[in-house]
Amino acid sequence: MxxxxxxxxxxxxxxxxxxxxxxxxxxxxxxxxxxxxxxxxxxxxxxxxxxxxxxxxxxxxxxxxxxxxxxxxxxxxxxxxxxxxxxxxxxxxxxxxxxxxxxxxxxxxxxxxxxxxxxxxxxxxxxxxxxxxxxxxxxxxxxxxxxxxxxxxxxxxxxxxxxxxxxxxxxxxxxxxxxxTFTVPKYQMVAGIYDIMSHILEQYLSGTDDNTSDYIAEGLMRSLIVSSRKANVNPEDYEARSNIMWTATWALNTLIDRAKATDWMVHMLGQAVAAYTDATHGHTLAAVSGAYYRLLISKSPDAVQKFKRLAMNVWGVSAEVKTDEQVAMEGLETMEQWMRELGLAMNITDCGAKPELIEGMADACPICQGGYYILNRDEVVQVLKDSL
Amino acid sequence: MxxxxxxxxxxxxxxxxxxxxxxxxxxxxxxxxxxxxxxxxxxxxxxxxxxxxxxxxxxxxxxxxxxxxxxxxxxxxxxxxxxxxxxxxxxxxxxxxxxxxxxxxxxxxxxxxxxxxxxxxxxxxxxxxxxxxxxxxxxxxxxxxxxxxxxxxxxxxxxxxxxxxxxxxxxxxxxxxxxxTFTVPKYQMVAGIYDIMSHILEQYLSGTDDNTSDYIAEGLMRSLIVSSRKANVNPEDYEARSNIMWTATWALNTLIDRAKATDWMVHMLGQAVAAYTDATHGHTLAAVSGAYYRLLISKSPDAVQKFKRLAMNVWGVSAEVKTDEQVAMEGLETMEQWMRELGLAMNITDCGAKPELIEGMADACPICQGGYYILNRDEVVQVLKDSL
The missing domain is CATH 3.40.50.1970 (Rossmann fold)
Incomplete structure (x- = not known):
């Protein structure tokens, strides 16, 4: 800390x-x-x-x-x-x-x-x-x-x-x-679940120090993954919905951002998409995160290490006989498999975005300074294009 | 929850x-x-x-x-x-x-x-x-x-x-x-570390439901293990000591006991030993936990499952080609290896206890009702004897 x-x-x-x-x-x-x-x-x-x-x-x-x-x-x-x-x-x-x-x-x-x-x-x-x-x-x-x-x-x-x-x-x-929360339609429920996951990740994905906040964040993600799968099968699973509700509260009440730089870039990108499509918040976050995270992994050795840790500690990926990049990518792919399972938007086209809106979205997108790599405007455009 | x-x-x-x-x-x-x-x-x-x-x-x-x-x-x-x-x-x-x-x-x-x-x-x-x-x-x-x-x-x-x-x-x-906290002597520092670990375990080791509190507890334990090893090598490692201090606070501020029965039996046993020996609190907890946890594993299938989870999620034990009991026990042994590394008291003899004091200690030991197995007085005596 x-x-x-x-x-x-x-x-x-x-x-x-x-x-x-x-x-x-x-x-x-x-x-x-x-x-x-x-x-x-x-x-x-x-x-x-x-x-x-x-x-x-x-x-x-x-x-x-x-x-x-x-x-x-x-x-x-x-x-x-x-x-x-x-x-x-x-x-x-x-x-x-x-x-x-x-x-x-x-x-x-x-x-x-x-x-x-x-x-x-x-x-x-x-x-x-x-x-x-x-x-x-x-x-x-x-x-x-x-x-x-x-x-x-x-x-x-x-x-x-x-x-x-x-x-x-x-x-x-x-x-x-x-x-x-049982009466929330499933499309909204899964959007909420990805919003929670994104809150946790955006605090977790910064810094190279050893910080208790990251270990708590990993615990919250592990709980969310287990419960979201159960709630996806049966939205009236009280135990699962209660864990999701409790996790949401602790994901964003300042506990897990203590002594963290944080990187809210996925929220910035998602909100820019939402400004032009009026799509549901959680789905816009899901739609941009794959492209953004791939860019991070390609640009920053620190990001590779943190995504490797995420893959092993949260997504259960084994590191044996693999390069660090392979472990990091396998974690991301495992996460995307979970996202598809939940029925989240996997690209911004599904959110109603069109190529001609990208420049406007990029203008509406502030650039965060706390993460593993700081984007320039061209890279914002590229991430949005890769998200189409 | x-x-x-x-x-x-x-x-x-x-x-x-x-x-x-x-x-x-x-x-x-x-x-x-x-x-x-x-x-x-x-x-x-x-x-x-x-x-x-x-x-x-x-x-x-x-x-x-x-x-x-x-x-x-x-x-x-x-x-x-x-x-x-x-x-x-x-x-x-x-x-x-x-x-x-x-x-x-x-x-x-x-x-x-x-x-x-x-x-x-x-x-x-x-x-x-x-x-x-x-x-x-x-x-x-x-x-x-x-x-x-x-x-x-x-x-x-x-x-x-x-x-x-x-x-x-x-x-x-x-x-x-x-x-x-740097001026605390090492014997007291490691006692504090085991006190923290025991606080977390005594909340974690109850219940068979799926509860976000347990995932947060696992995160705190993982952080504590990493930082305690660093602090043990270099007590002036600020990062490690800061993580230990933060973990201590969140281990016992009611966050991780939400919706948990909890089982404070190790504290009861340790305090009974301390009442007769005046030994340091954290060392008395360390000295009795091995025998108590072995009794739990031998008596309760629910305890086996929870110790198995602890072994896999916190102590990094692989479950492949092993029975549940083997995984549970391997986790406990890995924990005891960590305890020896830190220089904790591994038996109550090291705390100054003598066989003739056991009956008095058993009288001074309240019996908790929230754990995987409820001891009778003979079993309290047996755990204390096994801890000699």
Whole structure:
């Protein structure tokens, strides 16, 4: 663990089939006016809304609602929520949904009592939050983003065609009931699984030092591989879905990036593809990673060593009578076999990309500095072409 | 992750060579009267005391000191500290030392404003803490117990010949500078390493379900094995010592026992030996584990399977052309080879135990219910005899 760092993650997690019963207990710690945020209304169809409302009633809360939080929440929707939160003077913001809903709640919580333009102030200029913060909690219905135990909020602007993030504050508590994730369609479930895998890899694939964070990351990947295969066969396998949900949280709550440079290039590439295709996040990550990882292996001896370690410790590849490059590549191919098994998009054409969009995607793609090799723009274009 | 549980660990960790510089910043969040607790005075000889005092001065603190906190802090010493903390009306308790000092600070923090007998109330009867709590922080100088990020406090009574624990509250912050652990003598360093290994194993060795906690535990063990071998050759290997320090914290901060039954039998046996020999904690654990684990493997098919997994995933044993029992045993033997490498006590005779003490030790040994096999008293005696 070279370097200096701070770890602090005060979010309280209630996990399990009965975890929603903790909601009324938690809400008793706050004043009574709660703003309930959710998405397109699936929680009304699957009964989660009614269960949450019963808990709110039990806690004696007065509820105002904002529905229609979209998969990539917009700054316009944030402003609508912030206006409502301030006008109604709410004491607490409760999100019920996936990572987008939780991200949205954080942005509303930090914007309600800010008098200026939160898009300019927070997301574009990363200025410190000094206004009153409204505490946030969540009931998670989808595993993947890790937003339930971090401070990050990703918000989009359609007018500027940009998707930016800001670190507000963590939720005070998050309620994780794996059964609530059963209603997620399989296409979304596997996208979430690859999002988790990519989060872990993007922290793991940097540095040449010996760091405990990498060993924990390997453990999380091994668990995710076993459980994703079971969930792929039977999405209602509670044990598998619970492990996936727990892994998602620990993949991105800052534990495994301690003393790591990290390389978020797959996310940058995937998000650039998504900006032009509106394809599902996890599938865009899957679609670009093969080409990017092959480039890394071809350019960097350090990358070869780390992919070799990944192959042996996570994908069960034997190193006997093979060169380091062969072991590294065999690991990558084993991973791609697992990706095909899950039905992930294996190229950006499947995500709706076309060759004529590549230049625009490359313009929309920031270049990370923390990985084994730093791309130039031509190489970004090449990776995207190789991903077609 | 079967079952319902809560995870909440709000301790802020400052880690690294420069982490002590965070102390004055942290102390600015509290009122000014600080009680400084430490052990036998080694921090005065190695300069840590002066560095801490400079930070306290920088924060404008008024300091009262209590020195002489012993390796197994006694309830009498707790009462002395609690009396001082109350009389001086201290605002904050800062421990500088190893796990014993941190445990001591928690006990003082929860006892100062309690009017009755804390030994009876907390440690013997596990009654809830309702009195005023004095916030605690620590500067850790030894890796092993995990007390820097948990609520546990282990206190001894010589008059009753008992060592009991109570869960108070977590430290608000802990400062972990791996360089501060360099002055720990090698015999203590390896004892700390085995204490960490045993903490992980005692959580890992229970249950037959597929649980992400076990995968994280495997990652921590793999890291510990690599780093302990390096630290054994060169105790001033900063990278290795930093990984050991970080692993110790995550081995016992409740992360890897989520949804686990756990089996703390090695700690029970080791503590019974220590009660009669005063041998170092980690060495007593090492001295009893071989016999206990062999008994588990001989009695429980579930234990065979888990030891087989341990052998393959942590100790690098190949399962080819072997029975499950053979793989399990080969893993255990590989672990014992590592233990000998480190110079750990491999039997309780080396800890100062004698055959005539065995019956008394068995009387002092509680029997855990969460593992693969529940011992009867005769079997406790047998494990202790086999450990001679």
């Amino acid at each position: 070279l370097g200096n760092f701070t770890f602090h993650n005060p979010t309280k997690l209630h996990f399990g089939e009965d975890s929603l019963s903790k909601l009324s207990e938690e809400l008793k710690n706050y004043d009574k006016k709660v703003m309930l945020c959710y998405g397109g209304g699936s929680i009304k169809r699957n009964g989660i809304y009614d269960q949450v409302m019963a808990e709110l009633k039990k806690a004696g809360c007065e509820v105002v609602e904002i529905a229609g939080v979209m998969p990539n929440p917009t700054i316009e929707k944030v402003l609508e929520g912030a206006h409502m939160a301030r006008q109604e003077n709410v004491d607490f913001i409760l999100g019920v949904g996936g990572g987008s809903t939780v991200d949205y709640c954080k942005a509303v919580a930090g914007s309600a009592w800010y008098d200026g333009d939160p898009w300019e102030y927070y997301f574009k200029n990363w200025q410190p939050m000094t206004c009153r913060w409204i505490p946030v909690g969540c009931v998670l219905t989808m595993a993947g983003t890790g937003s339930e135990m971090d401070s990050c909020s990703v918000i989009s602007s359609h007018t500027e065609n940009r998707k930016l993030f800001y670190n507000f504050r963590n939720p005070d508590f998050s309620i994780l009931n794996p059964r609530f | 079967l079952g319902n549980f809560t995870f909440h660990n709000p301790t802020k960790l400052h880690f690294g060579e420069d982490s002590l510089s965070k102390l004055s910043e942290e102390l600015k969040n509290y009122d000014k009267k600080v009680m400084l607790c430490y052990g036998g005075g080694s921090i005065k000889r190695n300069g840590i005391y002066d560095q801490v005092m400079a930070e306290l001065k920088k924060a404008g603190c008024e300091v009262v000191e209590i020195a002489g906190v012993m390796p197994n802090p006694t309830i009498e010493k707790v009462l002395e500290g609690a009396h001082m903390a109350r009389q001086e009306n201290v605002d904050f308790i800062l421990g500088v030392g190893g796990g014993s000092t941190v445990d001591y600070c928690k006990a003082v923090a929860g006892s100062a404003w309690y009017d009755g007998d804390p030994w009876e109330y907390y440690f013997k009867n596990w009654q809830p803490m309702t009195c005023r709590w004095i916030p605690v922080g620590c500067v850790l100088t030894m890796a092993g117990t995990g007390s820097e990020m948990d609520s546990c406090s282990v206190i001894s009574s010589h008059t009753e010949n008992r060592k009991l624990f109570y869960n108070f509250r977590n430290p608000d912050f802990s400062i972990l500078n791996p360089r501060f």
